[in-house]
Amino acid sequence: MLKTAQRAPDQPVELNRCYDHAVVIGSGIAGLTAARVLSDFFNQVTIVERDRLESPEDFRQGVPQGRHVHTLMPRGQSILEQMFPGLLAEMAAEGAIKIDARTDIAYFQNGRWQTPQRRTTSIASSRPLLECIIRRRVMALPNVSVITSCLVDGLKTDAAGRQVTGLRLRPRRDANFNENEVTANLVIDTSGRGSKAPQWLADLGYTPPEEWRINPFVAYTSRLYQAPANFSAWKTLYIPPEPPHGTRGGIIVPMEHGRWCATLIGVAGDVPPNDAAGFEAFAQSLPAPSFYEAIKDARPLSHPNGFQRTENRVRRYDKLPRYLEGFLVAGDAAIALNPVYAQGMTAAAQSANALQQSLRAQQQQSPDALVGLAADFQQKLSQVNYRLWRIATTQDWDWPITEVTDDSED
Ligand SMILES: Cc1cc2nc3c(=O)[nH]c(=O)nc-3n(C[C@H](O)[C@H](O)[C@H](O)COP(=O)(O)OP(=O)(O)OC[C@H]3O[C@@H](n4cnc5c(N)ncnc54)[C@H](O)[C@@H]3O)c2cc1C
Numbered sequence: 001m002l003k004t005a006q007r008a009p010d011q012p013v014e015l016n017r018c019y020d021h022a023v024v025i026g027s028g029i030a031g032l033t034a035a036r037v038l039s040d041f042f043n044q045v046t047i048v049e050r051d052r053l054e055s056p057e058d059f060r061q062g063v064p065q066g067r068h069v070h071t072l073m074p075r076g077q078s079i080l081e082q083m084f085p086g087l088l089a090e091m092a093a094e095g096a097i098k099i100d101a102r103t104d105i106a107y108f109q110n111g112r113w114q115t116p117q118r119r120t121t122s123i124a125s126s127r128p129l130l131e132c133i134i135r136r137r138v139m140a141l142p143n144v145s146v147i148t149s150c151l152v153d154g155l156k157t158d159a160a161g162r163q164v165t166g167l168r169l170r171p172r173r174d175a176n177f178n179e180n181e182v183t184a185n186l187v188i189d190t191s192g193r194g195s196k197a198p199q200w201l202a203d204l205g206y207t208p209p210e211e212w213r214i215n216p217f218v219a220y221t222s223r224l225y226q227a228p229a230n231f232s233a234w235k236t237l238y239i240p241p242e243p244p245h246g247t248r249g250g251i252i253v254p255m256e257h258g259r260w261c262a263t264l265i266g267v268a269g270d271v272p273p274n275d276a277a278g279f280e281a282f283a284q285s286l287p288a289p290s291f292y293e294a295i296k297d298a299r300p301l302s303h304p305n306g307f308q309r310t311e312n313r314v315r316r317y318d319k320l321p322r323y324l325e326g327f328l329v330a331g332d333a334a335i336a337l338n339p340v341y342a343q344g345m346t347a348a349a350q351s352a353n354a355l356q357q358s359l360r361a362q363q364q365q366s367p368d369a370l371v372g373l374a375a376d377f378q379q380k381l382s383q384v385n386y387r388l389w390r391i392a393t394t395q396d397w398d399w400p401i402t403e404v405t406d407d408s409e410d
Contacts (some may be wrong), residue, residue, distance in 0.1 A: 018367040021043065022045045022186040023167060023186070026050075026331075032134045034330060035047050046184070047144070048182065051148065065339070068305075069251055070396070076349045079350065082139045091143045096125035101121070101122070106296060146204040149173075149174045149388070150177060152167050154167070164324055185326060187375070189329045192332045210315075210406070216268060220244045222304065223262050223302055225295055228297065244398055247267045247270035249265040251265065314335045335382075335389060340392075350388070355383045
């Protein structure tokens with residue numbers, strides 16, 4: 001029996017690292033939490049990241065959604081706190097703000113201000129702050145390292161094409177690693193919505209996953225403001241879009257350093273403009289005046305920034321007819337959710353939990369090999385994320401424009 005079996009991954013236990021080298025593609029929330037889990041089972045874990053990761057709190061090119069509202073929901077908080085004890089206190093010390101749904105949110109729906117029924121507490125901060133604190137924890141682990149400024153370009157396999165053996169790399173000029181390949185016993189793709197894993201598998205003769213998409217055509221445009229001094233009317237303002245015809249909404253969420261992230265939301269192709277005048281005009285058109293009233297006298301800290309890659313998309317890696325052994329896919333690369341429900345980072349953390357469960361079972365049954373792990377993990381992942389998929393897609397059906405694509409029907 002493994003000594004790690006009954007404990008959270010953070011506990012000081014005698015680890016049984018029976019596997020050699022794992023490589024994680026991407027250092028977003030899914031990649032960092034996967035690396036945390038893998039570090040208990042592998043002698044060495046390497047993260048390969050296309051960005052430079054130089055200035056820890058900057059918005060990153062590889063995470064364009066990071067400029068928009070990112071709140072961490074309760075389930076995500078509890079998984080992350082278990083993985084990184086003290087993380088929530090550390091976030092609070094660096095300026096993250098607790099939001100109690102019943103007391104801190106001004107919530108306007110159905111033509112009136114309402115008190116949300118559920119007593120949930122979310123954590124508001126910039127996405128770079130959350131990522132930076134988690135990254136610091138992961139990089140402090142002695143057996144984890146990161147290759148930066150390096151694009152992963154494809155998979156390498158053994159001669160029979162059955163087992164992954166590493167990755168093909170394209171290091172940029174400023175990369176801290178200059179080889180074009182890295183070897184590994186396990187590769188996990190957490191490269192986000194832009195993941196090329198289906199193509200990589202197809203190039204190797206594997207059937208790529210079927211894909212389902214449910215798209216209500218949600219667009220975000222966000223702008224940062226310095227919150228006015230002594231503002232205390234609410235911590236978060238939320239005017240959700242309301243199907244089937246209320247295509248416009250907005251949310252203002254506090255961030256560290258006294259800032260607001262003010263996000264306009266348009267659904268069904270009603271895209272909030274990217275220029276300052278258009279942003280303000282859209283804000284004035286919301287069902288309640290409070291959003292515009294809040295921003296009109298606040299000092300802008302950025303230009304409005306738009307984002308439209310928001311559809312719910314699941315790639316059915318749990319239903320592949322044949323698996324490339326040792327190759328796993330998690331986070332947005334496997335299941336990406338409409339951001340309006342703020343569940344994506346929780347889904348990423350849940351991916352890491354599923355990985356831990358699969359690795360524990362694998363270690364007990366087969367401490368010398370990783371055969372069977374890929375199929376087991378993708379099935380566990382689909383089970384744990386099914387609830388979040390339901391949360392994110394149920395209301396989306398109420399928009400008449402919602403487009404459903406199911407590749408398995410082609
Ligand atoms: C507008 C918007 C708002 C959101 N708001 C919330 C919210 O409030 N709460 C919430 O929980 N979730 C929210 N989400 C969802 C959340 O952003 C994602 O679910 C989460 O970031 C997924 O993490 P990930 O690690 O899978 O992918 P990502 O965070 O996208 O990370 C992927 C990483 O892979 C790297 N990468 C990509 N390709 C390569 C390659 N070929 N080689 C090497 N590295 C590569 C990228 O640089 C990046 O670092 C929001 C999403 C959007 C679009």
